Amino acid sequence: MNKRPYTTPDGYFDFLQMRLSQIPEQQQVQEIPQVRVSRWAKITPYFALVACFAIAIVAGRFILDKTVSQPEEDYVTLEQLYSADLIPYTSQYALFDESYYEDDYSYEITEDDIINYLINTNVPLSYIGQTLYQ
Amino acid sequence: MTQQETTDLFNQIVKDYSERLYWHVRDMVGSHDDANDLLQEIFIKIWTALPSFRGDAQLFTWAHRIATNETLNFLRKQKVRAALSFEKISNAQDRIADDPYFNGGAAEQLLVKALNKLPAKQRAVFSMRYYDDMKYEDIAQIMHSSVGSLKASYHIAYQKIKAELKNNTIDF
Numbered sequence: 001m002n003k004r005p006y007t008t009p010d011g012y013f014d015f016l017q018m019r020l021s022q023i024p025e026q027q028q029v030q031e032i033p034q035v036r037v038s039r040w041a042k043i044t045p046y047f048a049l050v051a052c053f054a055i056a057i058v059a060g061r062f063i064l065d066k067t068v069s070q071p072e073e074d075y076v077t078l079e080q081l082y083s084a085d086l087i088p089y090t091s092q093y094a095l096f097d098e099s100y101y102e103d104d105y106s107y108e109i110t111e112d113d114i115i116n117y118l119i120n121t122n123v124p125l126s127y128i129g130q131t132l133y134q
Numbered sequence: 135m136t137q138q139e140t141t142d143l144f145n146q147i148v149k150d151y152s153e154r155l156y157w158h159v160r161d162m163v164g165s166h167d168d169a170n171d172l173l174q175e176i177f178i179k180i181w182t183a184l185p186s187f188r189g190d191a192q193l194f195t196w197a198h199r200i201a202t203n204e205t206l207n208f209l210r211k212q213k214v215r216a217a218l219s220f221e222k223i224s225n226a227q228d229r230i231a232d233d234p235y236f237n238g239g240a241a242e243q244l245l246v247k248a249l250n251k252l253p254a255k256q257r258a259v260f261s262m263r264y265y266d267d268m269k270y271e272d273i274a275q276i277m278h279s280s281v282g283s284l285k286a287s288y289h290i291a292y293q294k295i296k297a298e299l300k301n302n303t304i305d306f
Binding site for chain 1: 140144145148152153156157166170173174177181235237239242243264265
């Protein structure tokens with residue numbers, strides 16, 4: 001130490017040792033007490049989050065059902081529209097020859113034809129019965 | 135290690151090594167006030183790390199390593215802070231002249247000035263070897279370095295200081 005051109009205040013090292021010896025006490029006071037958290041407490045927020053999502057989905061579905069639902073008759077119309085392309089198209093010869101169907105007696109549409117057609121186009125039987133036999 | 139054993143060991147380090155560590159830090163930072171503040175930080179680090187001390191190194195070497203690392207960090211931060219605020223770190227000679235705890239003459243002032251011009255790690259090696267007469271093997275453990283590179287580092291530091299003093303016509 002004798003080579004050093006430095007000094008310290010009088011009694012510095014006694015003071016220093018006293019000050020440094022207080023570090024353990026000071027640090028123990030500063031230590032934040034560890035709160036033990038159970039595993040259940042850790043996962044509870046995630047359950048709550050999942051429950052919130054589930055409630056939101058159910059509520060949304062319920063509101064949609066209540067506000068956007070359609071009357072049942074509309075389904076019939078829709079089914080008819082879906083099967084509209086099943087209606088037989090006009091024969092290409094008939095387009096230019098008006099007498100094409102004249103000799104063809106089978107052209108006459110019978111009630112059976114209508115019923116078959118309606119059945120083939122998925123119109124409900126109750127609807128067919130109501131319409132034809134009322 | 136129980137809490138009481140840790141406290142006892144800490145008090146032992148304070149009693150046995152606080153003075154030596156103070157001088158080691160003082161050699162590197164120069165100012166008494168900086169060394170005083172830094173020593174508090176170093177001993178808090180020692181207290182925090184003490185439960186993980188495995189005893190595979192000597193207690194003094196271990197404490198010295200913490201002190202060296204903390205001091206190097208302090209010097210690095212000081213340098214960065216000065217660069218960011220566009221301030222020049224005050225001239226070593228000016229600081230020495232104002233320091234009430236400096237009792238050297240003109241030659242010692244120049245030596246401290248030359249020491250302060252060295253890179254921090256070189257300064258640490260030089261002060262441990264020159265002021266504390268520590269063995270290279272011990273310094274190697276503290277600095278996590280090889281004896282060969284420390285010898286080279288000391289030699290370079292010695293040559294730089296010699297050249298600095300020669301410029302001021304002082305024999306070293």
